[in-house]
Amino acid sequence: MDEPMDYASAGVDIDLEGSAVASLIGALSRSVRPAGSPGAPVDLPGGFGGLIEFGENLLALATDGVGSKLSIATSLGQWGGVGIDCMAMNVNDLLCVGAEPIAFVDYVAVPKPDPAVHAALGASLAEACKRARVTLAGGETASLPGIVTELDLSGTALGWLPKGEAITGENLKEGDVLIGLPASGIHSNGYSLVRKIVEHAGVEYTDPAPFDPEHPHRSLERWTEGEATFGEVVLNPTRIYCDPVVDLLNEARGDASFSIKDIHGICHITGGGLSNLLRLHETLGWAITSPLPVLPEFQWLQRAGGVETREMYRTFNMGMGMVLAVESRQATNMLNWLKERMPGTAVVGTVTNDGHKVTHATEGVEFSHY
Amino acid sequence: MDEPMDYASAGVDIDLEGSAVASLIGALSRSVRPAGSPGAPVDLPGGFGGLIEFGENLLALATDGVGSKLSIATSLGQWGGVGIDCMAMNVNDLLCVGAEPIAFVDYVAVPKPDPAVHAALGASLAEACKRARVTLAGGETASLPGIVTELDLSGTALGWLPKGEAITGENLKEGDVLIGLPASGIHSNGYSLVRKIVEHAGVEYTDPAPFDPEHPHRSLERWTEGEATFGEVVLNPTRIYCDPVVDLLNEARGDASFSIKDIHGICHITGGGLSNLLRLHETLGWAITSPLPVLPEFQWLQRAGGVETREMYRTFNMGMGMVLAVESRQATNMLNWLKERMPGTAVVGTVTNDGHKVTHATEGVEFSHY
Numbered sequence: 001m002d003e004p005m006d007y008a009s010a011g012v013d014i015d016l017e018g019s020a021v022a023s024l025i026g027a028l029s030r031s032v033r034p035a036g037s038p039g040a041p042v043d044l045p046g047g048f049g050g051l052i053e054f055g056e057n058l059l060a061l062a063t064d065g066v067g068s069k070l071s072i073a074t075s076l077g078q079w080g081g082v083g084i085d086c087m088a089m090n091v092n093d094l095l096c097v098g099a100e101p102i103a104f105v106d107y108v109a110v111p112k113p114d115p116a117v118h119a120a121l122g123a124s125l126a127e128a129c130k131r132a133r134v135t136l137a138g139g140e141t142a143s144l145p146g147i148v149t150e151l152d153l154s155g156t157a158l159g160w161l162p163k164g165e166a167i168t169g170e171n172l173k174e175g176d177v178l179i180g181l182p183a184s185g186i187h188s189n190g191y192s193l194v195r196k197i198v199e200h201a202g203v204e205y206t207d208p209a210p211f212d213p214e215h216p217h218r219s220l221e222r223w224t225e226g227e228a229t230f231g232e233v234v235l236n237p238t239r240i241y242c243d244p245v246v247d248l249l250n251e252a253r254g255d256a257s258f259s260i261k262d263i264h265g266i267c268h269i270t271g272g273g274l275s276n277l278l279r280l281h282e283t284l285g286w287a288i289t290s291p292l293p294v295l296p297e298f299q300w301l302q303r304a305g306g307v308e309t310r311e312m313y314r315t316f317n318m319g320m321g322m323v324l325a326v327e328s329r330q331a332t333n334m335l336n337w338l339k340e341r342m343p344g345t346a347v348v349g350t351v352t353n354d355g356h357k358v359t360h361a362t363e364g365v366e367f368s369h370y
Numbered sequence: 371m372d373e374p375m376d377y378a379s380a381g382v383d384i385d386l387e388g389s390a391v392a393s394l395i396g397a398l399s400r401s402v403r404p405a406g407s408p409g410a411p412v413d414l415p416g417g418f419g420g421l422i423e424f425g426e427n428l429l430a431l432a433t434d435g436v437g438s439k440l441s442i443a444t445s446l447g448q449w450g451g452v453g454i455d456c457m458a459m460n461v462n463d464l465l466c467v468g469a470e471p472i473a474f475v476d477y478v479a480v481p482k483p484d485p486a487v488h489a490a491l492g493a494s495l496a497e498a499c500k501r502a503r504v505t506l507a508g509g510e511t512a513s514l515p516g517i518v519t520e521l522d523l524s525g526t527a528l529g530w531l532p533k534g535e536a537i538t539g540e541n542l543k544e545g546d547v548l549i550g551l552p553a554s555g556i557h558s559n560g561y562s563l564v565r566k567i568v569e570h571a572g573v574e575y576t577d578p579a580p581f582d583p584e585h586p587h588r589s590l591e592r593w594t595e596g597e598a599t600f601g602e603v604v605l606n607p608t609r610i611y612c613d614p615v616v617d618l619l620n621e622a623r624g625d626a627s628f629s630i631k632d633i634h635g636i637c638h639i640t641g642g643g644l645s646n647l648l649r650l651h652e653t654l655g656w657a658i659t660s661p662l663p664v665l666p667e668f669q670w671l672q673r674a675g676g677v678e679t680r681e682m683y684r685t686f687n688m689g690m691g692m693v694l695a696v697e698s699r700q701a702t703n704m705l706n707w708l709k710e711r712m713p714g715t716a717v718v719g720t721v722t723n724d725g726h727k728v729t730h731a732t733e734g735v736e737f738s739h740y
Contacts, residue, residue: 016482016483016485031499031504031505031506032499032500032503032504032505033472033503033504033505038470038472038530039472039473039504039505039528040505041505041507050475050507050508051507052472052473052505052507054424054472054530055425055427057425059429059473059528060507061473061475061507061508061526061528062475062508063475063476063477063508063509063510063526064477064510065477065479065510065512065514067512067514068514068516068517070517071516071517100408102403102408102409102422102424103409103422103429103431105420105431105432105433105526106433107433107434107435107477107524107526109435109479109518109522109524112386113386115386129401129402130402133402133403134401134402134403134409135401135402135403135409135410135411135422136401137411137420137421137422137430137431138420138431138432138433139433140433140434140435140524142435142437142524144435144437144438144522146438146441146519146520147438147440147441147518147519147520147521147522148479148517148518148519148522149516149517149518149519150516150517151517152479152514152517152518152522154477154479154510154512154524156431156433156475156477156526158409158429158431158528160408160424
């Protein structure tokens with residue numbers, strides 16, 4: 001291949017998206033709900049959004065869809081994982097402010113309703129509710145033949161936390177320890193590039209994976225017998241981190257040796273890869289000195305697409321789906337607590353104070369803006 | 371025209387939709403959140419969904435989209451009303467269980483982001499937040515070129531109410547008085563049929579409306595000068611009933627002469643038209659003896675499409691977007707309270723006990739299932 005592939009050449013214009021969203025936000029005025037009343041917006045130092053007041057508590061909403069991973073699921077007729085993906089994208093975001101997810105609603109848009117597809121989605125959402133430990137509190141199926149050409153799935157999750165206990169990033173400081181939680185696969189970001197690479201490589205999703213998909217800290221959710229197919233690896237559902245993170249938050253708010261104040265930041269590694277860390281603080285930096293092992297599908301994608309290493313880390317999770325920044329004195333305690341519940345969890349680096357940037361053990365992998 | 375038009379011939383298969391949704395719901399197991407914990411589902415006698423426990427309160431979620439009304443807005447490049455439509459579809463649903471809407475999140479799916487469209491959506495959502503008196507607590511814009519061919523917009527609203535004060539339909543009884551609230555237009559349902567009729571009639575949305583759109587209890591939101599265009603009538607934003615219904619609920623929970631127990635049922639007239647009333651109770655009936663005046667666009671649509679009257683009332687709101695069923699002894703008090711805040715509000719009928727059906731002053735308009 002002459003030119004290395006990247007996310008922009010896969011048809012996603014991140015700058016255009018950013019300016020479209022800025023236009024939308026720019027048009028919004030302040031909330032009409034006064035401070036202290038239910039629904040009043042909460043301004044957090046870290047600039048996190050989505051939190052509102054509710055008496056002695058805060059409520060948090062997160063809304064997101066599965067994106068172009070859906071197109072692969074649809075082409076294979078395999079929707080068993082997409083409900084889990086949809087749930088994960090939302091509840092994992094809620095965890096980042098220290099909220100416990102409690103309820104979820106789904107929105108399904110289809111050109112034409114198909115009971116078989118809906119049964120598969122229902123089963124997937126039911127499993128997702130179990131993993132995230134939330135109630136499915138409603139949903140909507142819209143038939144929009146003029147607007148969608150195939151299934152779109154999105155959802156909204158609701159979470160809560162006690163007032164004054166939000167994780168805002170304001171306690172982050174140099175020397176904080178970064179704990180990485182392992183990913184189960186590509187999760188739900190970067191699929192425009194995945195599809196472009198796969199098309200270029202001429203691999204079929206129904207073929208056996210063109211690499212050994214074994215990895216100690218994830219299992220594949222299979223729908224075939226025998227050798228794992230490429231499609232099963234690519235569609236492996238996004239990991240939901242409620243277990244163990246909600247339990248860690250509750251333990252920290254209870255009588256564990258560590259406290260909620262020792263958890264300084266939580267980051268969900270989504271589109272933008274490691275550069276997501278820069279959203280947690282305006283000046284501090286992030287040194288990833290001992291990264292989690294890279295999942296084999298990322299190695300294959302990089303090779304097959306001739307993608308630069310830095311671009312890989314800016315697009316994909318590369319094997320780490322969530323990062324906690326914790327007080328160094330409590331890092332071992334929390335690490336052990338987490339490792340017992342999620343094997344593969346490890347210390348991956350520290351918070352630094354020599355510039356607002358992410359650095360990485362791999363040379364050339366450095367980010368100074370999200 | 372040889373054959374009268376109806377909703378099914380416009381390409382919407384309600385039975386197929388129902389069976390698809392049933393498949394999805396059938397696959398869902400019970401919630402994993404135990405009774406008494408935040409997020410535990412609340413089973414209401416009337417079978418309403420979406421309510422969850424939260425300490426001394428209940429929280430309610432509603433999720434819905436704008437549907438094919440969006441295609442008309444997109445074809446005209448006029449998105450100023452669709453944020454209001456999206457908000458209305460959700461918050462009006464929350465009012466039906468007696469919840470006060472407090473927050474909203476939007477989900478936008480586009481083939482490609484366009485800052486101008488997003489600025490228009492942002493302005494529309496900002497106005498919607500004011501009308502519904504909620505905080506915009508987040509949102510997501512997804513670029514899905516392979517899945518959507520034009521803008522899709524949906525959203526989720528969050529509301530709350532004190533435990534024990536949900537409006538469930540369990541207090542409904544024969545003789546309850548029905549109070550109708552006027553609609554502002556077609557609202558956000560039945561647009562597949564609207565588009566089919568308009569296409570058949572050969573009317574352009576940019577032409578002056580082929581009828582007098584004046585109506586005492588609604589005003590058109592205009593983007594042209596001079597004579598109102600057909601498009602302005604068809605796209606007139608859905609009425610948001612938070613003001614006056616939230617105030618009525620608060621007044622009833624406070625020291626008004628009427629109490630919350632006097633409000634026995636609230637119905638949002640959406641797809642399915644008057645048959646929505648049947649969802650409120652399993653055995654009682656609904657006699658609409660003095661309907662609100664029909665909006666002129668419905669009269670035109672019926673004529674232009676040769677649509678049967680019964681089909682019109684099963685597809686459109688026909689001029690009444692919300693119905694309250696109240697204790698007869700308090701009906702005059704509540705009517706006067708509402709009329710002062712929303713002119714055009716009137717008593718439209720009573721709850722009956724001779725079969726689970728809706729009857730209407732217009733002969734032939736009768737429904738026995740939703």
